[in-house]
Amino acid sequence: MEYFLNELQKTVKQMARTIAQEKILPVRAELDEKEEFPWSIMKDLADTDLLGIYIPEEYGGLGGGCFELCLATEELSRVCAGVAVSYAANSLGSYTLLEYGSQEQKQKYLPDIARGKKLTAFAITEETAGSDIGNIKTTATKTGDGYLINGTKQFITNGGEAELYTIIALTDKERGIRGASAFLVEKGTPGFSFGRKEKKLGIHASATRELVFEDCLVPEENVIGRLGMGFAMAMRLFDRSRPGIGAQAVGLAQGALEAALDYAKNRVQFEHPIISFQAIQHMLANMATEVEAARALVYGAARTIDSGAKGFSLESAMAKVFASDVAMRVTTDAVQIFGGVGYMRDYPIEKMMRDAKITQIYEGTNQVLRNVIASELRKERAF
Numbered sequence: 001m002e003y004f005l006n007e008l009q010k011t012v013k014q015m016a017r018t019i020a021q022e023k024i025l026p027v028r029a030e031l032d033e034k035e036e037f038p039w040s041i042m043k044d045l046a047d048t049d050l051l052g053i054y055i056p057e058e059y060g061g062l063g064g065g066c067f068e069l070c071l072a073t074e075e076l077s078r079v080c081a082g083v084a085v086s087y088a089a090n091s092l093g094s095y096t097l098l099e100y101g102s103q104e105q106k107q108k109y110l111p112d113i114a115r116g117k118k119l120t121a122f123a124i125t126e127e128t129a130g131s132d133i134g135n136i137k138t139t140a141t142k143t144g145d146g147y148l149i150n151g152t153k154q155f156i157t158n159g160g161e162a163e164l165y166t167i168i169a170l171t172d173k174e175r176g177i178r179g180a181s182a183f184l185v186e187k188g189t190p191g192f193s194f195g196r197k198e199k200k201l202g203i204h205a206s207a208t209r210e211l212v213f214e215d216c217l218v219p220e221e222n223v224i225g226r227l228g229m230g231f232a233m234a235m236r237l238f239d240r241s242r243p244g245i246g247a248q249a250v251g252l253a254q255g256a257l258e259a260a261l262d263y264a265k266n267r268v269q270f271e272h273p274i275i276s277f278q279a280i281q282h283m284l285a286n287m288a289t290e291v292e293a294a295r296a297l298v299y300g301a302a303r304t305i306d307s308g309a310k311g312f313s314l315e316s317a318m319a320k321v322f323a324s325d326v327a328m329r330v331t332t333d334a335v336q337i338f339g340g341v342g343y344m345r346d347y348p349i350e351k352m353m354r355d356a357k358i359t360q361i362y363e364g365t366n367q368v369l370r371n372v373i374a375s376e377l378r379k380e381r382a383f
C-alpha cells in the first residue's frame with residue numbers, strides 16, 4: 001500500500017532497514033541466546049542520527065515526530081523486536097522532558113540524547129502498580145536541597161543501561177496519584193542502584209530491570225514541569241508512545257510473514273511446495289491483510305499525533321491493541337506454516353512468536369486499553 005512518505009520519512013525508513021539488515025540480522029540469534037544488550041547497534045543508530053529522530057533540530061535532532069519514530073521502530077522490529085524496544089524506550093524516557101521540561105533542562109540533556117550519548121528510560125511501574133499505576137508507593141520528600149526519593153520501580157526497559165531516567169514519585173502522599181510528580185534522575189546519583197535483571201520469555205536483547213531508590217537526593221531543578229502533574233504527564237506520554245508499540249508489532253508481524261512466505265515457497269511435501277495448498281494460501285492471505293490493516297492504523301494514529309491534535313487516546317489505544325493482537329496471531333500462524341522446524345531455534349520464527357507476546361502487555365495491557373477505547377467511545381466523541 002502507498003503511504004506517501006516524504007523525503008525525510010523515506011530516508012529514515014531506508015537507514016533503519018539498512019542497519020537492521022547489515023548490523024542486526026547477523027547477530028540477532030546471538031543477542032537472543034546470550035540475552036545481551038545491543039550496545040554496538042545502539043552506537044550505529046546514534047551514528048546515523050536515528051536516536052534523535054523525534055528531537056527538534058535546535059537540540060541536535062532530526063526534527064521528526066511520532067510517525068518517523070514508528071517507521072524506524074517498525075524496520076528494526078522486522079528483524080529484532082528486542083533491539084527495536086531498546087531503541088524505542090529511549091523516546092519513552094525523554095518525551096516528558098521534551099514536552100514539559102524547562103529550557104535549561106532541555107539544553108542540558110536533549111543534545112546528548114539526540115546524539116546517543118545518553119540513553120534514557122521511563123519508570124512508573126512498581127510491584128503494587130502495574131495496570132493500576134495510581135497505586136505507586138515511591139515517594140519524593142522535600143528537603144532543603146531538593147527531594148529524597150525512596151522506593152523501587154520494576155520491569156524498567158533500558159534499566160541499568162540508560163544514563164538518564166524519568167521517574168514518577170509521590171510528592172504529596174495525601175493526594176495519592178494527584179500528588180505524583182516527574183523527576184529526572186541520572187545514573188550514578190548516590191542512593192540510586194539497580195536491582196533484579198529480569199529473565200524474560202522474549203525480547204532478550206532488551207534490558208528489563210528494577211530501579212532501587214534509597215534516600216536518593218535529586219536537586220530541585222530535576223523536577224519536570226509542575227508538581228502534582230506526574231500522572232497526567234504519564235498518561236499523555238503513553239498516548240504518544242503507544243503507536244510505537246504498534247509499530248514494533250507491525251514490524252514483527254511483517255518479518256514473520258516474509259519468513260513464512262519464503263518457507264512456504266520452498267518447503268516441498270506431497271511433491272509440491274506447501275504454498276500450493278489452499279490451507280496455507282489462506283493463512284498467508286489473512287496474515288498479509290491483517291499486517292497491512294495494522295500498519296494503516298498505526299500510521300494513521302502517528303500522523304494524528306503529529307498533526308497537533310489535542311486528544312488522541314482513542315487512536316493511540318486502537319493502534320496498539322489491534323497491531324499487537326495481529327502480531328500475536330501472525331507470528332503464531334507463521335510458526336504453524338514452518339511446522340516442526342518453526343518450533344526449533346534454528347529458525348528465527350519461534351523468537352518472533354516469543355517476542356510478539358509482550359506487545360499485548362506493556363504500555364497498557366490490551367484489556368486495559370480496551371477499557372480506554374470504550375471510555376472514549378462513551379464520551380460520544382465525533383469521528
Ligand SMILES: Cc1cc2nc3c(=O)[nH]c(=O)nc-3n(C[C@H](O)[C@H](O)[C@H](O)COP(=O)(O)OP(=O)(O)OC[C@H]3O[C@@H](n4cnc5c(N)ncnc54)[C@H](O)[C@@H]3O)c2cc1C
Pocket residue numbers: 089121122123124125129130131132154155156157158200208358361362363364365366367368371
Ligand atoms: C518486558 C517489560 C518491559 C516493561 N517496561 C516498562 C518500562 O520501561 N517502564 C515502566 O514503567 N513499566 C514497564 N513495564 C511494565 C508494564 O507496563 C506492566 O507490566 C503492564 O502495564 C501490566 O502491569 P502488570 O504487569 O502489573 O499486570 P497487572 O496489572 O497485574 O495485570 C494482570 C492481568 O489483569 C488484567 N487487568 C488488570 N486490571 C484490569 C482492568 N481494570 N480491566 C481488565 N483487566 C485488567 C491485565 O490486563 C492482565 O491481564 C514493562 C513490563 C514488561 C513485562
